[in-house]
């Protein structure tokens with residue numbers, strides 16, 4: 001008797017799928033025919049020189065810098081649909097945030113729950129518990145009632161990571177989370193990101209810290225307006241590529257933008 005095939009299960013959609021994305025700011029071609037597919041549950045570094053399009057790519061995946069050509073899908077949905085469903089977490093570059101805005105750390109993290117609240121944004125028990133858990137996970141419980149502007153650079157980044165955790169995001173986009181951050185904070189951030197990857201989240205992290213990349217990420221993407229290389233850190237960060245893309249090896253670049 002021949003065996004009956006079981007029901008076919010569809011493979012999970014990629015966490016991020018960018019197909020031929022082109023993005024312009026007026027005359028500036030920021031992204032040119034970018035193709036990228038990220039599997040779910042990976043921690044991926046996004047590398048490239050200043051102006052290579054890293055922030056633009058993250059913003060394109062978020063739907064904030066829409067592609068004039070090409071398509072973007074997040075877990076099989078459009079960026080807008082993925083955002084509405086709370087699937088996307090975003091840690092912006094520090095310069096994009098008004099740190100003088102009078103808001104406490106706990107309020108920033110609670111913003112991750114807004115999509116689940118009614119129009120009056122009155123937190124329920126589940127919201128408060130999710131925020132507490134996210135604060136604890138990122139080591140910010142003791143700073144919960146501090147103004148966000150009164151935190152160190154690394155603590156601020158962690159507050160935005162906590163916002164994404166409270167939100168229940170599946171795909172996290174982090175724009176230079178290590179810039180201006182001291183080593184202990186960097187280590188804490190890497191620990192949190194690795195734990196999230198282990199739970200099946202997908203994280204795309206732009207960074208200039210090339211030397212650290214092989215230590216903490218599963219894969220790396222090298223961007224130069226288009227994807228020049230995508231693979232393991234060792235496959236991407238070859239001496240030839242480092243020389244042609246950055247004009248240097250990893251050691252000097254690793255110190256760039258780092259607070260002592």
Ligand SMILES: Nc1ncnc2c1ncn2[C@@H]1O[C@H](COP(=O)(O)OP(=O)(O)OP(=O)(O)O)[C@@H](O)[C@H]1O
Nearest residue numbers: 025028029030048049050051052053054055056057
């Ligand atoms: N709002 C904007 N208006 C016009 N040009 C822009 C704008 N934002 C970015 N650009 C240009 O688009 C290109 C890509 O910029 P982007 O910020 O994405 O690069 P990046 O790799 O993140 O750089 P960095 O490492 O310096 O943060 C650059 O040439 C930049 O000058």
